[in-house]
Amino acid sequence: MGGRIYDAISRLSCLTVSAFFDRDEGKTEYKSLPVYHKDFYRQYLEEKGNVILVIGLPDETGEIVKKEFASAYGLDTGCCKLYSEFVMHDFPIMALYQSNRVFLDSISMIITEQCTLKCEKCAIMLPYFKKAEQYPLERLKQDADELFSKVDLIGNYTLTGGEPLLSRDLAEMIRYLGENYRTQIGSFKIITNGTVLPSQELLDLMQQYEMAVDISDYTAGVPAIKPRVDEVREMFERAGIPTYFLSSAQWVDFGFESVDHHYSCSQLQAFFNYCHTRCRGYAGGKIRYCINAYFAERTLNGREDVNNTFDIFMMGNSEEERKRLVEFDLGYNGSGFLGMCQHCNGTCEINTHFIEVGKQCSSH
Ligand code: SF4
Ligand code: SF4
Incomplete structure (x- = not known):
């Protein structure tokens, strides 16, 4: 750090x-x-x-x-x-x-919505999507080009999903980002649920571009995957990739589908500030301030909250536009909260609605 x-x-x-x-x-x-x-x-x-x-x-x-x-x-x-x-x-x-440069602390780039698991309380509600998309490589590259033409440095850049190792384009995307933008990325990593074996090509590229991997541990909820997760972890470690095993005794329930606080505007503003989520997501050329709210909104009512969305392709190159992006990333928006805050228990740091880790949907 x-x-x-x-x-x-x-x-x-x-x-x-x-x-x-x-x-x-x-x-x-x-x-x-x-x-x-x-x-x-x-x-x-x-x-x-x-x-x-x-x-x-x-x-x-x-x-x-x-x-x-x-x-x-x-x-x-x-x-x-x-x-x-x-x-x-x-x-x-x-x-x-001081320098008219744009620094964003952390962005997760979604490269696929497909996943090997179906967690009942998936924080991005993946099992409830009508259709989980696999984003095309050319589109992912264009999105990256646009983002890195507007942002000077991203502290943490994570490739994620769904399960990113399900993407047939993951290795090529890493090569592209590594070759063209590695100097604009601080910490570069992928986050996986550890159920898909990495190819040798992927391991070599991760090593070449000094990447790390976060493995989310779902083995408490899905014991059957433990041998595979152990094998995946060992493969990353053996290849010399810094590997962080994210074990968690509890998950929290965001509550998007059931909560209605009936908060006033000022209460929502206070709640949004208190939540202070760090989960910025990038998909389809747009940064979402709260990636969890974005997927919940899309799944539950098909709408897009303008306060949660910054369209990188619509951004100009002036100083004012750069300020607009940094202000968005710092949490300034038109209403001072997001529509989904009314239906949310908040992010992990403030949420005490604990649930079982990785419990699968009954149909899985
Ligand atoms: S592993 Fe579970 S929580 Fe993670 S993206 Fe897949 S369904 Fe969602
Ligand atoms: S309260 Fe919920 S919807 Fe609002 S920013 Fe926090 S996590 Fe996102």
Whole structure:
């Protein structure tokens, strides 16, 4: 995470990264900069004065470190930032206003709607689609061309589905993105349910373009897939691909098909802000602020919420247009909420409607 912040700052802003801090005394250099032990921070502050400390850790552990630093060194919130606060709020604004560059923290590109599983509470309601589409390769390439002509850097770019390994074009799409846009992508990965074996070509390309893989673990709900998931995991690991196994004891129910809060506009605005979803999706040349709301709306009422949609092909190249995109990504829209927020329990971080992981539809 520290490396990703460094890359983004160096490429898109006037700020300078001067050093890294770590708990590990054995580390001395990273990205040609000094790495100091965290206890050296007091002395460093006295020498350097005006510095911002960005904590390159996930929020939960980052909060603990932030409190530790704040009390030890009397730092205020302006000069000690969580990774998410920095890359999802401060940095996109700095990059835009200082350097006229567009930085988006995270985008998932949907390459197929087909899947090997039929999870009853699929967060994108896939089992309820009338027709699950396989997006054509030429269209995927055009969408990528348009996106990377408008955006300078995307912190995390994920190829997803459905189950992306079902796409016959996955390897070619990785080759295309790797060859043409790898320098505009921070972390590049795929997310899979681990039920489809990767080909050697896919593994080689993932290695070549320094990709990682997230394997969502559905084995609690579908024990029969465990041997296959273990095999898939082993194949990625053996190929040297950084592999993250996302085990989860519980899922949450978004509730799209059953919830109706009857909230007022101001309550919806507050709820939308509180939810603060990070799940941006890209499909058909449009970014959806909340990919879950997009698929729910499409499945349940066939409508498209304009507040949830940014059409990349309709975007011009002016500074104003770039601001419009960054503002959309930061959560600014015409009404201050999405239509689906009225029918949603919120994203994982705020939702306590826990359900069984990966329970399959009874027809499966
Ligand atoms: S594995 Fe389950 S949750 Fe994931 S996309 Fe497929 S149906 Fe949806
Ligand atoms: S409340 Fe639900 S629909 Fe609204 S942004 Fe959050 S996850 Fe999306």
